[in-house]
Amino acid sequence: MDAKYSRRFDRRNPGCLLFLLDQSGSMSEPMAGTRAMSKADGVAHAVNDLLLTIVRRCVKDAGQSPRHYYDIGVIGYGNEALPLLTGPLTGRKLASVGEIADAVLRVEDRGEGPLPVWFEPVAKGRTAMCSALEMAGRVASGWVRAHPGSFPPIIINISDGKPTDGDPTIWSERIRKLHTNNGNVLLFNINLSSGASRPISFPAVDDDLPDDYSGLLFHMSSELPEIMREQARAMNIPIASKARGFVCNADMSAVIRALEIGTSLESLEEY
């Protein structure tokens, strides 16, 4: 059997990426590390960029759709959790990378080639994070049953505050128990900052975290597998062997780095 978190991605064994985006009212506050961006702007920008990067990695053939190396889902949560894919994918919790590529809201032209936009920033309502985790768990549960031989799903939750609909621990524990035969589902948390607090990226212990809620998110987060620690080291980010997929007080650059490391699967993609 393959070592944990080593299964290569190909069309018979695609991967699964799920993004959970906080869209609560507080996301309208300024994003640390930007000039005039709200947290909602920053997250929409980072996820749109990330989807573009993933689509690019799957476009191989002239005239063909991107290869089906990934299923991707995006769930937003404010007063309730909702799948955010639009157009022909409205209501879908997961879609192939090819379907995602063909379901952009619009393509902008800023003089540097096409710039696709999938999501607009939203900041409204409360923080139904537990509902989003429950929805993600259901999606991941169905996916691992259908893809027992694949690299397990990666779920990345980006938020700026505490859930208003309960204790997320139980949902995160259920998610992290799900598995394929290549490892357990990976759940990562990025906690956004609007202040000048120093980001704490990928801690291995909870000693330096600023408060109990950060500690809770730390313990909800999976340890980073070696393939992602390797990527972090390649980006000159110091990383301990038991580092968790958790960023506290994330500013814009910490968000981008975390998304890059949390989806750094290129070396396992079919080649």
Next chain:
Amino acid sequence: MRLRAQVYSVPKDPESPHEWEDAAAFSERHGRFAVCDGAAAAYRAGDWARALADAYVNDFPAPDAAATVDTRARQLAGWFRTQTEAWRAAQPPAKAWYHEDATAAGSAAAFLGLQITRPPVDRLTDQSSDEVEWEAVAVGDCCLFHLRAGQLRRSFPITSASDFNRRPDLVPTAETRLERGLARLRTARGFARPGDAFVLASDAMSESMLAAADADPRLWSWIGFYGPEAFVNLIIDLRSNGAIRVDDVTLMIVQLGADQTWRDLW
């Protein structure tokens, strides 16, 4: 001197042979042999590898014994520029925004070409022999192995299995990255004689052979014994043992002076 080439290839997924993104081309008559490896992440990588290999065989400037190293380097760089310009001019129309994006980003491939020529008499090291001169040109990690009597005389441009990495040098098609790629162009020259053989291989095969030959150099005497079917089985076995990366595999064997078989030569 007669040259004879054979090509063996095994796609990364034997059930999807059309997704082989290496390329091999040769002309025994012109003494030109090429193996290219389309970059894993690149758009139309197999097509670019094929275009480079074919262009090398059909249209590569012959080495000029009188040319200085610098003159030859400029000539080679000019040839690569011409190929990339032709590639960019012949892109299929984009059907979707992501084709437009991918076309702008361009393609990339590792390149290895071998040209064998009869040198002027005054350049022969042994004027009574049937010696030929060879020139190899490489960008990246496709490798050339010069064999004589079952032993490795030279490995180019990589000499050790530990020197392979996941970010090889490449010939990019994008104008903005081309000069950086061409700065990585390497050349080698030497002499060969009847009975010698050259092996050209894409990266996974090259790496695996160098690693295996460290343990048992007799590898170089038996590598040519495989027929096409046995070669496929060898690669499948190596993959199942983890002795070769799962990647497209291409091997070209060029025998010199060969009315003889590989068995006769060793």
